[in-house]
Amino acid sequence: xxxxxxxxxxxxxxxxxxxxxxxxxxxxxxxxxxxxxxxxxxxxxxxxxxxxxxxxxxxxxxxxxxxxxxxxxxxxxxxxxxxxxxxxxxxxxxxxxxxxxxxxxxxxxxxxxxx
Amino acid sequence: xxxxxxxxxxxxxxxxxxxxxxxxxxxxxxxxxxxxxxxxxxxxxxxxxxxxxxxxxxxxxxxxxxxxxxxxxxxxxxxxxxxxxxxxxxxxxxxxxxxxxxxxxxxxxxxxx
Numbered sequence: 001x002x003x004x005x006x007x008x009x010x011x012x013x014x015x016x017x018x019x020x021x022x023x024x025x026x027x028x029x030x031x032x033x034x035x036x037x038x039x040x041x042x043x044x045x046x047x048x049x050x051x052x053x054x055x056x057x058x059x060x061x062x063x064x065x066x067x068x069x070x071x072x073x074x075x076x077x078x079x080x081x082x083x084x085x086x087x088x089x090x091x092x093x094x095x096x097x098x099x100x101x102x103x104x105x106x107x108x109x110x111x112x113x114x115x
Numbered sequence: 116x117x118x119x120x121x122x123x124x125x126x127x128x129x130x131x132x133x134x135x136x137x138x139x140x141x142x143x144x145x146x147x148x149x150x151x152x153x154x155x156x157x158x159x160x161x162x163x164x165x166x167x168x169x170x171x172x173x174x175x176x177x178x179x180x181x182x183x184x185x186x187x188x189x190x191x192x193x194x195x196x197x198x199x200x201x202x203x204x205x206x207x208x209x210x211x212x213x214x215x216x217x218x219x220x221x222x223x224x225x226x227x228x
Contacts, residue, residue: 004158042204102216109157111156
């Protein structure tokens with residue numbers, strides 16, 4: 001089974017703090033993603049990476065950055081947290097090749113509250 | 116611009132009956148479609164997928180139907196069980212371009228015992 005592990009399930013941070021959300025996958029997947037989920041808005045893509053040290057902006061990259069130094073690890077960084085970044089953050093990975101190349105597998109999510 | 120749409124935010128069904136969740140898309144380049152199930156406070160889990168070369172794919176109680184001419188897909192759950200109560204997201208990807216999925220906004224299914 002694919003395992004995508006997010007380091008923190010619940011975080012509370014203050015406005016202006018720098019926040020790191022870490023994610024590790026154990027299936028040697030090429031692609032990794034960060035989404036956020038908000039009620040009524042579905043899943044919105046923040047950033048994705050298709051290779052080590054490579055990154056692409058998704059639909060809502062403003063206020064976020066990412067880092068992928070190793071294939072299995074993808075980090076989301078909030079440089080200066082704001083209250084409108086309170087949300088559930090979901091890390092995911094996909095194989096990138098093969099018949100199910102675009103099937104995305106999600107972690108359990110990280111609930112971030114910015115106060 | 117929402118390329119994948121789920122127009123019904125919620126659906127209630129009696130236990131044992133059929134649940135039908137619908138999804139429409141606008142991009143004719145989409146060639147791979149998926150359904151995900153999400154419980155509260157958990158990440159979405161992959162449920163079933165279908166390639167554009169097929170019009171039906173079945174896995175146990177779950178069947179996905181694809182109507183390419185109408186740009187429509189649906190998920191049928193038969194029989195519905197209380198444990199199926201969750202939010203269901205449909206998603207699509209294109210053969211070319213980035214390997215990311217486009218998601219709908221989700222439909223909350225409630226199965227009433």
